[in-house]
Amino acid sequence: MCNSGVSLTPTINGQTFHFVVAGLYDGLFVMKDDKTSTLWNHVTGEGMYGEHAGTQMPVRNLLQMNADQAVKMDANMRVAISDRTFSLDGRRSRFKDPDRKLRPMFIETLGEDDVRRPRMDMGLGVWSENAHRYYPVATLRSHGDYILDEFDGEKILIYLDPVTSTPQGIFVAAQEVSFQDNAIVLDGGRKIVSGQLYGAHGEATPVKRPLQMFTRWYGFSLTFPNPDIFE
Amino acid sequence: MSSTLPSHLITFLFAAVLSANATTSESFDINRYNTAGEGWFKTFHVDHTQLLQTALDSGVVSGTMEVLVTQTAAGKLALIMDQMAFHHIAQGTENGKDWMATF
Numbered sequence: 001m002c003n004s005g006v007s008l009t010p011t012i013n014g015q016t017f018h019f020v021v022a023g024l025y026d027g028l029f030v031m032k033d034d035k036t037s038t039l040w041n042h043v044t045g046e047g048m049y050g051e052h053a054g055t056q057m058p059v060r061n062l063l064q065m066n067a068d069q070a071v072k073m074d075a076n077m078r079v080a081i082s083d084r085t086f087s088l089d090g091r092r093s094r095f096k097d098p099d100r101k102l103r104p105m106f107i108e109t110l111g112e113d114d115v116r117r118p119r120m121d122m123g124l125g126v127w128s129e130n131a132h133r134y135y136p137v138a139t140l141r142s143h144g145d146y147i148l149d150e151f152d153g154e155k156i157l158i159y160l161d162p163v164t165s166t167p168q169g170i171f172v173a174a175q176e177v178s179f180q181d182n183a184i185v186l187d188g189g190r191k192i193v194s195g196q197l198y199g200a201h202g203e204a205t206p207v208k209r210p211l212q213m214f215t216r217w218y219g220f221s222l223t224f225p226n227p228d229i230f231e
Numbered sequence: 232m233s234s235t236l237p238s239h240l241i242t243f244l245f246a247a248v249l250s251a252n253a254t255t256s257e258s259f260d261i262n263r264y265n266t267a268g269e270g271w272f273k274t275f276h277v278d279h280t281q282l283l284q285t286a287l288d289s290g291v292v293s294g295t296m297e298v299l300v301t302q303t304a305a306g307k308l309a310l311i312m313d314q315m316a317f318h319h320i321a322q323g324t325e326n327g328k329d330w331m332a333t334f
Contacts, residue, residue: 005315005334007301010322011320019272021319026254030264031317031333039264042320042333049264053256057247061302062332063282068294070309076302078280079292079309080321088293088314105267108236128252164297178265224253 003122004028004215005221007060008045012052026222027106043213043223064166064214069194101217114221116229125166125220125227126212128152132224134217139230140167146177146184147230151210158230159184159193168195171208275314277323283309304328 003212010017013033022032022039030048031040038050045057070077100120103109112121118222123136129151137160146159160166162182176187184192189200197205213220222225238291271299272326298309305325315321 003334005291005299005332006258008331008333009329011329011333016324018274018276019322019331020270021268021272023264023269025259025264029268031320040253041285044255046253048256048259050263053259057331061300062299062334064297064299064312065295067287067292067296067298067309070300070307071287071296073300074307075284077283077307077309078285078305079286079298079311080275080277080280080323081286081311082275082277082318082321083289084275084314084317086296087313088296091248110264111263111300132253149252159291176278225258 004043004125004219005053005061005064006043006045006211006213008042009060010056012055012057024062024106026219027102027110027218028223028231041223043186043219052203059211061212062207063195064164065195066164069161069163073196075209077144098226108216111222113218114226117217117221119216119218121217122214123217123220124158124212125215125223125224126151126156126158126169126210127227128210129226131219133228133230134220135167135169137231139169145179148174149230150179156210157184157192159192163194167214169210169212170195170197171210172197188189236287271318272319275310275318275321277308277321278307299332299334301332303330310334 017033020030036051038047038052045059047053047055154171158169174186178185192196197207297312303325
């Protein structure tokens with residue numbers, strides 16, 4: 001419902017923990033582990049209730065893109081496919097509908113709404129040890145599909161991917177940004193294609209990203225209370 | 232950040248830190264916890280992967296399908312978003328290192 005996802009390392013005190021969905025909290029699913037039944041926040045990776053309350057799993061990004069982009073990002077990309085049926089179309093845009101309603105069983109688990117944005121609004125939430133900021137998709141669109149900003153002391157580019165319209169954030173200093181076919185063209189001849197930054201001579205350049213997730217406002221603002229909003 | 236790190240690691244290098252102002256165990260209110268959903272979904276325990284390019288070439292996966300990309304000790308791994316909307320959790324071990332994705 002919230003569309004939020006991250007990568008975690010499920011190793012606690014040297015042991016592999018296995019996790020299952022255990023219910024809802026703040027309108028988001030919570031997990032429990034198979035060893036202690038501790039309840040865990042699936043975004044922050046922190047044990048919330050039980051024996052491991054306060055224990056922190058390392059958190060990394062879980063990037064959203066399409067399969068063509070993924071294989072362009074890394075030709076050695078592997079894929080894991082479960083026995084669950086799926087649509088070859090595979091576009092889940094209905095889940096990103098800002099007018100979608102939250103069902104009562106979700107609502108009753110919510111904390112106090114941050115009313116600065118509509119509950120089901122979608123945007124890119126970015127966070128670090130020191131800051132958290134929300135970039136509404138609507139704001140991105142009104143700024144020409146990109147925003148140059150500074151986050152936690154570093155220059156950052158937030159953009160709507162020209163292929164999937166998924167917001168992404170990368171740390172890069174740029175003065176000029178334009179869109180050309182499926183590429184985002186930066187000054188100095190640099191380009192971003194399929195989430196990969198290329199230098200003036202077409203060389204792949206390491207990309208540094210903040211922790212981020214494309215999510216609904218309620219999920220981000222309840223997980224990271226009172227975030228900055230880029231308006 | 233060290234410029235000597237391989238680009239594939241830097242691409243996915245994210246500080247394993249959490250905002251000091253995030254929701255924490257100290258603010259967790261057990262009275263707002265609802266068990267709705269418990270037992271409804273099945274965690275995807277990943278024990279087999281294939282090259283994404285091979286899956287694309289064979290038509291098992293289409294290029295427009297949305298995927299979620301994580302980093303494991305064996306390299307980048309794509310998960311089918313449509314499947315993850317059901318599983319919510321995928322986890323596995325590569326080269327002796329555990330990984331997990333939540334969605």
